[in-house]
Amino acid sequence: MININNVSLAYTIHHERSHSLKEKMINLFHKRKYVEQSEETFWALKNLNFSVHEGEQFAIIGKNGAGKSTLLKVISGILKPTKGSVEVNGSIQPLIEIAAGFNPEFSGRENIYLNGYMLGFSREQLKAKEKEIIDFSELENFIDVPVKYYSSGMSVRLAFTIATSVEPEILLLDEMISAGDAGFIKKARSRMESLVKRAKGVVIVSHDLQLVREFATRAVVIDKGELVFDGDPNQAVDKYLNL
Numbered sequence: 001m002i003n004i005n006n007v008s009l010a011y012t013i014h015h016e017r018s019h020s021l022k023e024k025m026i027n028l029f030h031k032r033k034y035v036e037q038s039e040e041t042f043w044a045l046k047n048l049n050f051s052v053h054e055g056e057q058f059a060i061i062g063k064n065g066a067g068k069s070t071l072l073k074v075i076s077g078i079l080k081p082t083k084g085s086v087e088v089n090g091s092i093q094p095l096i097e098i099a100a101g102f103n104p105e106f107s108g109r110e111n112i113y114l115n116g117y118m119l120g121f122s123r124e125q126l127k128a129k130e131k132e133i134i135d136f137s138e139l140e141n142f143i144d145v146p147v148k149y150y151s152s153g154m155s156v157r158l159a160f161t162i163a164t165s166v167e168p169e170i171l172l173l174d175e176m177i178s179a180g181d182a183g184f185i186k187k188a189r190s191r192m193e194s195l196v197k198r199a200k201g202v203v204i205v206s207h208d209l210q211l212v213r214e215f216a217t218r219a220v221v222i223d224k225g226e227l228v229f230d231g232d233p234n235q236a237v238d239k240y241l242n243l
């Protein structure tokens with residue numbers, strides 16, 4: 001279903017060095033001509049090789065900054081690998097960073113449409129889904145208020161509900177369920193479970209090790225961009241705890 005062949009990914013980090021406030025002012029007046037610039041290449045993924053097969057519930061674990069979200073972005077096509085290749089057989093939908101795509105000046109309802117179009121829905125499809133999204137996220141009273149006035153839990157509820165109204169063959173999940181209050185997490189889990197049941201395969205990134213032990217049929221451990229384990233989820237969790 002997913003083939004990762006010798007995949008490496010480099011981020012280019014731009015540094016601007018101007019050492020003092022005075023220097024910054026001078027640079028301003030000189031149209032920044034004298035700003036020292038430097039570029040650094042950072043390899044977030046290093047020569048990864050693995051495949052995910054149909055029917056697998058696949059987990060990716062690793063410490064903060066290990067490269068897990070980067071890997072999901074490469075699988076979903078948001079990022080192109082610097083080296084190597086990724087093959088995906090089936091429609092794919094990443095449930096990642098949707099809340100980051102909200103326009104804070106727009107209302108919740110407007111953001112449903114904005115994000116819905118980005119997820120590939122037509123206007124008619126969104127009209128049909130709008131009520132269900134508002135009901136599930138329990139935002140009836142706030143749906144016409146700009147998202148900038150939402151609490152972070154409210155934004156996450158809306159983002160989660162929009163994202164999970166798509167039914168892709170391959171589901172990619174990045175720590176979506178962990179936000180929100182206890183009541184919503186329970187509802188969100190059962191919504192996820194029915195999506196998972198209908199999907200051909202699932203790839204999750206999670207720090208919830210209990211979830212990985214219970215849910216995953218296979219797991220990989222990523223450490224500093226490298227694959228250090230691939231196999232049984234319980235062994236993967238043990239490996240991770242020993243890093």
Ligand SMILES: Nc1ncnc2c1ncn2[C@@H]1O[C@H](COP(=O)(O)OP(=O)(O)OP(=O)(O)O)[C@@H](O)[C@H]1O
Nearest residue numbers: 011012013044062063064065066067068069070071
């Ligand atoms: N756009 C970017 N530009 C430069 N470096 C980045 C960028 N995005 C991520 N990185 C770096 O790449 C590395 C991997 O980041 P990534 O977000 O994939 O980690 P992660 O495993 O998902 O961590 P977490 O558990 O905290 O979510 C980190 O060192 C991070 O600083």
Ligand SMILES: [Mg+2]
Nearest residue numbers: 068069070174
């Ligand atoms: Mg991450």
